[in-house]
Amino acid sequence: MVWGIAETAGVVMSVDVAAREIRIQVDRADGEVILHHEEPTEEPSAGSTLDAISRCVQVYREHTGLEVSDLCAVVLGSPGVVEAGHGGIDLAPNLLGWSGGGVVDALRDLLGEGLEIEKDVHLAARAEAEVLAPGVQGDFVVLTIDRGVGAAIVLEGELRRGHRDVAGEIGYLTVTVPGVGEDADGSGTMRAPSDDPERLTLEDAASSTGLLAAAESRGAPHSDVESLMRAAREGDPLAHEVVRMEGWLLTCGIEALILGVDPKVVVLTGSVGLAGGEVLATQIQEQLSCSLPFPPPEVRVSAVGRDAVLRGAAIRARELARTSLLGELERDAVTPVV
Known part of the structure; x- marks a missing residue:
């Protein structure tokens, strides 16, 4: 039978x-x-x-x-x-x-x-775990940057929620929005403003909405994140400045995650993470290497999309x-x- x-x-x-x-x-x-x-x-x-x-x-x-x-x-x-x-x-x-x-x-x-309801980035972490190499499947962070900003934390093969289910809610981290200076060779370098600094949550500053608002305020208006990132890759100086600021802000959030949970890999996803691609991931990787006293985890773009x-x-x-x-x-x- x-x-x-x-x-x-x-x-x-x-x-x-x-x-x-x-x-x-x-x-x-x-x-x-x-x-x-x-x-x-x-x-x-x-x-x-x-x-x-x-x-x-x-x-x-x-x-x-x-x-x-x-x-x-x-x-x-x-x-x-x-x-x-x-x-x-x-x-x-x-x-x-x-x-x-x-x-x-x-x-x-x-x-x-x-019906089972789950936090969106926690489900994204399930999908990412399937495509990560076996050596890092159990210890990684997924950072989503879209209209919201948040992370899923996986350690020793287990999703970490925290006792209030708010582990990874780094969108509520308070950050100082950086200015842009000029270094000796004329390239833009990020610096925190010394006079009347603007303090925002990471989500307000680095979400897709915050990113597009920053672009408009700097004279580089774009209707969506994809076109802004494309302009930066093609050499638009104002768009490039805004994207550098975005990388600086995200580095602040990722530093907090690294110092708290020490993951092997940080995966970027959401509309900003995906549109920023390898350029944004590389920028964050370099900034982490400069700011941390130890080798940072690998920063990569989602392979799932x-x-x-x-x-x-x-x-x-x-x-x-x-x-x-x-x-x-x-x-x-x-x-x-x-």
Whole structure:
């Protein structure tokens, strides 16, 4: 007798919640992707986000012929601080109204009571761990720089949350926004301003929003991070100055992580990390080498890219599905008559 898994068994959904779009993926238990869909949100608010998720669910129904109740597991990556085990969401200022129990209840109404909610960068770390070399898979940091700034910390193979689930929330670190001076050979060097320094959180200063605001204030307005980074690579002096400042700010945050947890690798992701690419990673690496009294960890750009959260959610969802299916097989086990 040949045993197999029915096509409708073990189907899982992964959801990536961003400020301007919702991305979903539906997989079978064996990893085959059934559906990949992106739905824009009208504004970065809880209401608009929930509406977009509802539209995604409708696309799922129409594409697969299945209901949410047919899903074996659903995992959602959320901005903000997510309470381990309960899925409560807090400190999500870039998505208006997203914090609080009402949002979680609404999500469970849309995606089922079995929904697992996890911090987005924690799921990204799951995906990054799959592509890192075996020697560093257990000790690394993922730093995401997008509308928000935050990190996932993995030490000795375990994700470190802290007792309030806020480990890695370096976006709240207070920094002094640097000025730009001229050294002897005429190249720009970063310095902290001596008069009336501007003190901001790292997220305010180095997020994609802060980066674009800094570019505009310095006479180099750009509509998105990608075009700003491209201009810097192509030699635009104002764009180059802004990107150097961004690297200096991120170095401050990464120094705090290194001194606290001493990772082997720091992985950059999010729109700023990905658009900055090897140029930004190299700049940070060089600044760390100058500022730390010991060799810094390697700074590298994500090899997974913008799918990191969705891919990490899929990994977790398939884990939950396998556990559920094995449990059902054990409960229903019978000795077949041949």
